Amino acid sequence: MRRWRLLLGEVAEDSTGTLGSASDSAMDAALAALYDRRTGDAGDARAAGLGASAPRVARWLGDIRTYFPTSVVQVMQRDAMDRLGLTQLLLEPEMLDTVEPDVHLVGTLLSLNRVMPETTKASARTVVDKVVRSVEERIAQHTRAAVSGALDRASRTSNPKLRDIDWDRTIRANLAHYLPEYRTVVPERLIGYGRKARAVKRDVVLAIDQSGSMASSVVYASVFGAVLASMQALRTSLVVFDTAVVDLTEKLADPVDVLFGTQLGGGTDINRAIAYSQSLITRPTESLFVLISDLYEGGIRAEMLRRVAAMRDSGVQVVVLLALSDDGAPSFDRENAAALAGLGIPAFACTPDRFPDLLALALERGDVAAWSRSL
Known part of the structure; x- marks a missing residue:
């Protein structure tokens, strides 16, 4: 009954009974501030009580970290930004000191990067750095082991x-x-x-869509790019794009620098990004091209498909990821995905934990399409 009362709110007390402790009441207040929607005299729905008050929000953030596990705190923070319009408060340094860092928060901060005052950027960079290091710890060892094994087997x-x-x-x-x-x-x-040599065995080009819906993918792909760039057997390039293309390869030593070089939001010109990526490929049969995009093309669709087909025909191993995130099924342009599939180019979503295995298979020139169907 206690759990149902916390879930349903104060309106359920006739059925569930009242909460019996001060901590339960405090937990209920934290939930109500975000999720309790009531109808006022004018008939308009309103939130129960965070508003846009920075001190009140700071206290609320502290409360939810006290009463809920980290995974729940991160969900509630995202809901607060979506439901109550609190994104603007992240531009205040003292607010960033109270939030629980996660990949989605990093995406929000990056989208605010161009309007963020200098006094906030240091705090924002600290939050982004904490998340990046956590992701790197999670994926680096598996990635290096999978890729090294694939390169050894390929030789x-x-x-x-x-x-x-x-x-x-x-x-x-x-x-x-x-x-x-x-x-x-x-x-x-x-x-x-074959004996391991110092020579570069494979070239990898990562092209990342910067549209707003791809925020989590940008974070993960940047970290993967930095890990791959640290491997001598690979020559790794990383480009990000919207309607323009920016080459961030020189920043790969630090994925935080890569992320602050991105600009989430805006239009999308996949065709232009592929054209630039083609210019980076000098050894087609030894190259892997990974396009990370939801495929909503604002450029010339027919030209995009022609370029991808030409890249594949030249011997490049091409993989299209509709998302590189833990978010589940992404929204994507199904017509473009089907067209790529018709060209024999797999287009699918992938979680970060499975991406190292995908890289290994692609570097061995294995059947990525069959592997994707098993996801």
């Missing part, structure tokens, strides 16, 4: 030195040559790894 040789033999693959490939009398396999073909 298999049929004439390996003894220390480079892949015994598991060699035995599997020669099971037909098992000799029962000797209880052993006599391999006719050895499979092994």
Whole structure:
């Protein structure tokens, strides 16, 4: 009954009974301030009580961090910005010191980057840095391991030195040559790894749509780009685009710098972004192009599809991600996604936790389309 009372609010007390403790009452007040919608004399719906008062909001943010787990706090913060229009308060440094950092908050801050006063930017950068480091800890090790393994497997040789033999693959490939009398396999073909070289083995180009709906994808893709850029076997380029294209490759050493170089919102010209990305590809058969976009094209659609097809025909491995986030099914242009699928180019959403496996498969030139259908 206590949980139902907290869920339904004060109007349910006749059925659920009253709350029995001061902490429950405080929790109820925090929920009511955001979710309780009442009808005034004029018939207009209004919130129960945050308004646009910075001190009151600061106290409320402190309360929800006291009474709810971090994951719930992050949801309530997003709801407060959506339902009560509190985004403008994030331009005040003291407010940023009280919020719970998460990927969605970073997206909101980046969208405010151009109007943010200098007194707020230092606090905003601290929040963004905290989230980026958390994401990096979550994905870096898996990404490096998956990509390194893929590059090693891609450099298999049929004439390996003894220390480079892949015994598991060699035995599997020669099971037909098992000799029962000797209880052993006599391999006719050895499979092994080529010696690791310092040379760049693959080129990766990430092109990221900066439209407002892609905020979470921009955050994750920037961190992945920084991780990939730290690997000597890869040459990684990162471009972001709206109606213009900005090359942020030189900032990849620090994903926070990458994020503050973006400008969320505005139109979208995917065709222009692909044209620029093509200019970065000098070894088509050794290149992977990842386009992260919801495919709502404001440029020339036919030209966009022609460029993607030409890139694929030249030998580039092309993958289109409709979203790189934990948000679930994204909104996207289904007609453009279907057209890409008709060209044999997979277009699908991917969570950050699965992206390293996607990279590994793509770098090995595996069947990404089949893999995407298993998601």
